[in-house]
Amino acid sequence: MNRRDFVGLAGLGAGALLLPNFPSLAGELVDPARLLEPGLDIAQKKRLADVALNAAKSAGASYADVRIQRTLNQGIFTREKQVQNIGSTETMGVGIRVIANGTWGFAATNQMTDAGIAKAAQQAVAIAKANSKVQKEPVQLAPQRGYGDVSWKTPIQQNALEVPIKQKVDLLLNANAVALDNGASFVNSALFQINEQKYFASTDGSYIDQDVHRIYPNFGVTVVDRASGKFRSRQSLSQPMGLGYEYLTPKAADKIAGPAGSDVIGYKNSYDILEDAARAAKQTKQKLTCKSVIPGKYDLVLDPGHLGLTIHESVGHPLELDRVLGYEANYAGTSFATLEWKAKNLPYGSKQVNIVADKLQPGSLGAVGYDDEGVKCKEWDLIKEGKLVNYEKIRDQAHIVGQKESDGCCYSQSWQDVQFQRMPNVSLRPGTAKMSVDDLVKGVDKGIYIAGNGSFSIDQQRYNFQFGGQVFYAIEKGKITEMLEDVAYQANTQEFWGACAGSCDASDYRLFGAFNDGKGQPSQSSAVSHGSATTRFNGVNVINTARKIG
Template sequence: MSTSRRDFLRSSAAAAAAASLLTADRAQAAALEARQPLWSGDSDHRELAMRAIDAARAAGASYADCRISSARSQNIGTRERRVTNIGDNETFGFGVRVMVEGTWGFAASSELSADEVARVARQAVAQARANRRAMVKPLELAPIHHPPVPNGQWRSPARIDPFSVAIEDKVAYLMDANAAALAAGARFVNSQMFFLKDEKTFASTEGTVTQQTIFRAQPGMTVTMVSADNRDFQTRQSTDIQPKGLGYEHVLDSNMKAHAARWVEEARQKLSAKPVEVGRYDLILHPTHLWLTIHEAIAHPTELDRAYGFEANYAGTSFLAPPEQFLGKFRYGPDFMNVVADRSAPGSLSACGWDDEGVAPESFHIIKNGIFVDYQTTREQAMWLDWWYKSQNMPTRSHGCSYAQTWADVQFQRMPNVNLMPGERDLVWEDLIAATENGIAIVGDGSFSIDQQRYNAQFGGQLFYEVKNGKITGMLKDVAYQIRTPEFWNAMDMIGGQRSYELGGAFGDGKGQPSQSNAVSHGCPPTRHKQVNVINTGRQA
């Protein structure tokens, strides 16, 4: 089922928008009540998943898994005093993945019944047999090293289900925030909320049966200021409020109304900010900015399928190839640089109890004491690095990085939370600024560009501050910095401590063909990077 309500563009007041909305919302609620609930969360789904597994095994599969998913998403957008869009979407179905003589097969359906799950399982087996014609080498799966066999339930630490909150309350929250921004002088203001609730049952021939409920929430605002002569405009996005794997409480805790005036003032300051002079500067990067650089210049190039060239069409491969030349040998950064992947941090976007292969994810080092030591893997991919794990006296096992966007998509390698760990010294943002003679401090993420191997890149931001003799002396504009990945990270000479560690993240990160999107967080403290090349991106008058 998919519904979208966009009849509010002509509404000029929140009351009119909410009244129109309530009529449509009640109509949809009545339609939903008239049919069978999509998600039962009981033994019915477990039994149907196991029926699919049994049917696949009877048809000749050596391995099979089944995912049943009910996912609901909602987005609400506003501009100034009117609602611009409301979308409410639901999708429900199941997918069966099988392995037959070393080849994959996959099939899916939106009809959940005993006969249909068996039919789709047999279809997946037939697909695997057809795929054998293109097989180069039989696939192997790394064992699941989590005895006993993983079974159970997991739920995001959400206190308030976003879909239990009335639409009119969400609209009122955004309108109040908009009103605060307009009262502070904003020329334009856009605000929005996005929510996801995904309830999944998973079963496999390994004996795994799991059920999970995953929540995600993202509130946000953008304010725009225009110069008196209308020749310039500047925006400020609410990048200090990051998306989280939480419920509606994240919206309430973000309190956008309270922050609106500050965002307006920062956008106003950008209008009179001094254009940056090109050159090399020491950069002090705030976690609200640095998470994106980590995402593009560490997390993506350490995906193993990119290193082997199996992922290329969507955002390229990786400079960390071939693995034999880089694992345990390549210096990514200084000795105090440690990058750890996890899917367990409370409130993080990639958090889960099990990945979409039924593997309980583990925390693991990607970079240890500055040296690159591991890639992100699934059960299939872990076998590609069997030689490396054996050389390190480590078990060959998946790191739990398998994920599918929906029940209709086949799961593949997607990144976990990839985090730059804090340093041992108790340093915070102000300490890094105080230690800098000639630098630029950057807050918030902005536009970026990176090449197909994740080696050469350019990053913008939201706010840029000139730093002289340990103090912020004013705001700059039109700033972007250019990097070569290893040079940039090896130029890092200061890092914040645990007290300055924050989570940033992306609600939608695309990969694959056909493309899929996942959500991922990146934790980090502030850092300083010496003598990085800065350019001026200013618009011509």
């Protein structure tokens, strides 16, 4: 990396640190026009893939797959009336994974020539053979038929990378101005856009071309009381989505109101950043003077933009089969939900809890047609009527739990990283009976409504946890009464999901997004969504997070 690229990427990183959940912008800094240039055509990709597959087989591989990937990123960062940084990056190369002597090997290269690719394939086989000397059991791959030449594309209406940078900058600066006009002391905003152009081929006979798009608008607002020195903040209620720039063209039908009296608006398939910025400033001003919560037991009514993170941490991660087996512990630890635990048929939650995994949901971050092992994606049950019925697994894990096929949740963040088991979209099914948010609140005598995700902690077995949020409202005798502050709830996974009393119907269903979920060593990030409707949990322990200094 040259000095110019290093300084530019360092600046992008500094801008990203101002916002939560920021994605990686790895790659070579390029002119924005470069992002609009076509990459290799399908015929070129297929020819190069065959070079890799043939070289791997000739070197002794019994199985091989190759991923040719071009990843385009653009990040725009602003603060108040200034643009802090704009960066566009590109990275492209080939990752080759093989089985030789019953053992995995992997190598990658950005030398996009026949000789460079063949050399990487031979290196992958050499690594596999070296690894086989210490391998105790041979790799067992679940059967997978080849699909021939197929393609899949995120069903976007407008490629965000094709939108003029000035138009995107103006939108962010307008959002900043709206926040300042409504009382914000400070505001920063950003827009991330990612395009993964992925080509997968394998000795099973698949040649799969995919074009994946994601977008993430975000801001943070802070209000300072100069007299007292107190300050409060609120992050945007946007969600990263597997959509194009149309996500930033708000539609009235996509707005979902929180309970009456809460001044919360959720968003489905489009997002009004100007409306959210104005509301964020007003709510943050209210936080300075609102009542601090009294600790105790409360019924919680959790907005989808909040509940998604709890699903992610207490269901998504603990049901990754590599964590369950103890093969993976980075970032999120292992899991309490072991095979032995599942065999006891213990309840994961109440009978109201039905949670599914999928890689198909339109608009979700994890939506693709095929995973990075060439497995066609699907939906499957994880928790059914409160009981754990399945895990998340890939081809070389299926036999461990007596199954004959992969779930299609293998992923690599780039061509230079080996693919491995990653969390799919994991979602709570909405209620089947007609139920609005106001209907849900009506049944609560003493409770708290929470929207937006905040700080959290969870133990290394994904069991005991604590979650905060962005905005909180007291519920008394079935009505929202006032805003609260300093709220967090504590529970263990079984207690929490066992306290689930029901959800609103599908009309309230929305997606939460995790744009930069870390896992592994060396670490990789992936993007997944978690859907739910507003959901009620009875008798949850709430603490006051306020701390006095001095």
